[in-house]
Amino acid sequence: MSKPIVLYSHATGPNPWKVAIILEELKVPYTTKFINMADMKKPPFETLNPNGRVPVIEDPNTGITLWESGAIIEYLVQTYDTTATLTYTSSPERFYVSQWLHFQMSGQGPYFGQAVWFTRFHEESLPSAKKRYHDQVKRVFYVLDKALEGKQWLVGNKCTIADLSFVTWDLMLPFIFGDDTGSLELEKNYPNYFAWNKRLMERSAVKKIVKDKTEATAVHE
Numbered sequence: 691m692s693k694p695i696v697l698y699s700h701a702t703g704p705n706p707w708k709v710a711i712i713l714e715e716l717k718v719p720y721t722t723k724f725i726n727m728a729d730m731k732k733p734p735f736e737t738l739n740p741n742g743r744v745p746v747i748e749d750p751n752t753g754i755t756l757w758e759s760g761a762i763i764e765y766l767v768q769t770y771d772t773t774a775t776l777t778y779t780s781s782p783e784r785f786y787v788s789q790w791l792h793f794q795m796s797g798q799g800p801y802f803g804q805a806v807w808f809t810r811f812h813e814e815s816l817p818s819a820k821k822r823y824h825d826q827v828k829r830v831f832y833v834l835d836k837a838l839e840g841k842q843w844l845v846g847n848k849c850t851i852a853d854l855s856f857v858t859w860d861l862m863l864p865f866i867f868g869d870d871t872g873s874l875e876l877e878k879n880y881p882n883y884f885a886w887n888k889r890l891m892e893r894s895a896v897k898k899i900v901k902d903k904t905e906a907t908a909v910h911e
């Protein structure tokens with residue numbers, strides 16, 4: 691039995707919960723330490739991650755300290771998913787998994803993140819910036835919807851880290867679009883995306899993390 695991994699997290703931020711979903715899927719023991727935003731940008735946390743953000747993991751079984759959620763997910767499957775349940779060892783499938791993970795990290799996370807910023811936190815209201823990022827969020831749905839035409843999962847015939855990596859930013863939609871979320875008409879406009887997202891939300895690991903995140907938000911915010 692491995693010793694628990696320490697996951698440094700934040701109640702509302704989506705990226706650490708992405709890692710938590712993979713830990714749950716793989717049934718790898720872990721404990722969560724919540725860090726305030728202010729404490730992320732100074733020691734001792736900044737010593738773990740010079741970028742001053744979560745997630746970070748510390749794995750006492752291998753001695754590694756690692757940050758950036760995509761790299762952490764790759765580490766977890768390569769270290770703990772020895773039968774490749776959430777990924778592939780064959781080519782080209784493993785490269786397709788990598789492709790989608792890169793798209794999530796560069797094409798979904800940052801655009802959704804900026805959409806949150808300009809909708810919720812920016813000091814001025816900048817309609818053109820909001821529109822830019824809202825449009826990019828819709829473009830991500832469009833890309834996923836096209837790719838999922840006639841398919842259950844992004845790569846091959848099973849759910850992988852490629853699919854699971856998108857879940858926690860998708861949960862932020864109501865935070866980005868507020869009362870306008872319904873006007874996206876996801877089921878009508880992006881039916882393949884919609885059905886895929888529903889399949890992901892029905893997984894027990896995802897349900898557990900949605901519940902844990904809701905509870906953590908109530909306690910830590």
Ligand SMILES: N[C@@H](CCC(=O)N[C@@H](CS)C(=O)NCC(=O)O)C(=O)O
Pocket residue numbers: 700702703704705706727730742743744745757758759760799
């Ligand atoms: N690319 C990074 C992004 C990490 C990130 O932005 N994390 C947010 C929480 S979801 C954070 O720590 N924000 C703190 C801040 O912006 O100061 C990853 O995927 O791990």
